[in-house]
Amino acid sequence: MLPHKRFTILEGRERIGGTWDLFKYPGIRSDSDLTTYGFPFAPWAEERQIASGQQIVSYIHETVTNCGLDDKIRVNHRVLSADWSSQEKRWKLTVSANETEAIFFANFVMWGSGYYDQGQGLNPIIPGIETFEGTVAHPQFWPEDLDYSDKQVVVIGSGATAITLLPELSKTAAHVTMLQRSPSYVLTIPTVAAEDTLLRRYLPVWMSSRLIRWKYLLLPRLTMEVCKYFPGIIRAGMRKITTNLLPVHIPHDPHFEPRYNMGEQRICLAPDGDFFRCLHTSKASIVTDTIKTVTPRGIELESGNRLTTDIIVTATGLKIQLFGGAQIRVDGQPIKVSDKYAWNGTMLQDVPNASLLIGYTSTAWTLGADIMAQLIIKLMGVMEQRGARVVTPRLDPTMGVKPAQLLDITATYVKVALESTPKAGDRGPWKRRAGYYEDCWKVRFGDVTQELVFE
Known part of the structure; x- marks a missing residue:
């Protein structure tokens, strides 16, 4: 123009690469579909809508090169x-x-x-954190040499980062506990949508990419509008869906009963339900409580319970x-x-x-x-x-x-x-x-x- x-x-x-080149924590991935998160002039061609940080960095580099922008960037x-x-x-x-x-x-x-x-990350005041004798890691500045295999880990937070870290860390850690003050809504989505696959299979690229993009433009907006006008129905529906995904030993309340209506904060996504799947194992758990103080070997909670841990991950948000x-x-x-x-x-x-x-x-x-x-x-x-x-x-x-x-x-x-x-x-x-x-x-x-x- x-x-x-x-x-x-x-x-x-x-x-x-921005965020996706800066953040190196395990399992880092997008919390939006790449069809709308990507550039409209360079359609996302992969089937996976929730992409890893490295995939997004590669996509950005390819787009810059294809658009002839390398010499414009200093x-x-x-x-x-x-x-x-x-x-x-x-x-x-x-x-x-x-x-x-x-x-x-x-x-x-x-x-x-x-x-x-x-x-600098958002670091709320956590009483006693300076006395902890183990490792404290913030996802924004993840230590490259951090070995969490066979370790007890506590992830403080309930947002997209914590939802991502729990299933990833639990693959090799002895046990991972997600400690949250208040819950978030967690929605399971498929990594590869069947309808997207069909559109790509039977339609030319120019047509399938446009249809898929419109799908991902319309569905989130429709979801937000329904949440806005029917908050009670949505809350009840999410309660039923979430309860069905949880193991019997983890109750819905208080761990999955947010203080706000769905849509008032960003919805956390769990690709193929990985977050809920890891809760079915003995290597992951969730605790809803308030921190009283951090001790040299763990965390004391206001309820009187204690969490013993080797590593504390402060997934407390961005500044x-x-x-x-x-x-x-x-x-x-x-x-x-x-x-x-x-x-x-x-x-x-x-x-x-x-x-x-x-x-x-x-x-x-x-x-x-x-x-x-x-x-x-x-x-x-x-x-x-x-x-x-x-x-x-x-x-x-x-x-x-x-x-x-x-x-x-x-x-x-x-x-x-x-x-x-x-x-x-x-x-x-x-x-x-x-x-x-x-x-x-x-x-x-x-x-x-x-x-x-x-x-």
Whole structure:
């Protein structure tokens, strides 16, 4: 759409791949189907919809090479600060480049740096953890030499990472206990869907790939809508499904009775039911309790029970960080992100010529990032038509916009990060994004000039 534009991609790490190159914990895999998590212009061709981290890294590398982007990406280039000059009408980026500092200038900056801190995980206060004489491992920084074979392991957490680790670690560990404060919904899905196989077998690639993509676009949205309008029915249905998958010695309550309705937080996936299968063995168990303190040899719980362990894995979540940790300044004034509203979920109030590509939290992240990139490209086209060099979101104070949470889930890691994330509004282009279909409509047919000032 803008073939005459020049661009450079600054990658902070030594290799591309992001999350999937950084995380090395056992069994790391996607928690979204790869058909929608993958790039729409490079359809995922494998039958397995839940892919390993290494498979995703390979897919990213292949896509970059096939699209001729290798020479556009500069690795080991981490943006330290971004300064906008209204006088010069451009950004000055201070970049750490291979242990030296470099300066880049840009007319428009698109931040595709994700939403979590790659250098630090979310580490809630765990009393006594410093006294533990065994090994403490965080999945984000998994020790390459960690030998957990024939060891007692406790995984603290109940999210996607913990659900992934339990069946993987239990293959060789003596025993693995998943210790959770509150349960999550866990949904069993097939690794290879039979209908996908049939479509690929009898239809040409261009047709089967489109049909499969639409299937994975529609089903999650339909699921979320049903959860929203019929929470009681869904909760009862999940209770019945989960109970049937559990061994007789593990009751549904309290281990699988979340405090929230399905859809209010991300649903954990268990490919081919691996999570439930390992609970049928003597090598895996689940405990729902609160930690009183960690001792040199284990964990004391508020219930009075104790867990003896050699290794503690703190699968306690991610620490949210926007803009890759870079300092953002406009005409020398630092921008406090939490004071700003997000225009259509992608540009910050009063921050010119910059977008933040945030994906979805309830479905594939890439869907949301990709459609926001399309929105910004459309906006750049409008700028050219108007002969404008600068576009800035400005909030009209007479609108009476009321603040809301930008990310639409109630997860703990989102709540503790409210001071480092922008706000959504309750009306106009400041309203929180509703979903992929609404965003697509906005990009294709919507007015992308509301609440913007062009110069």
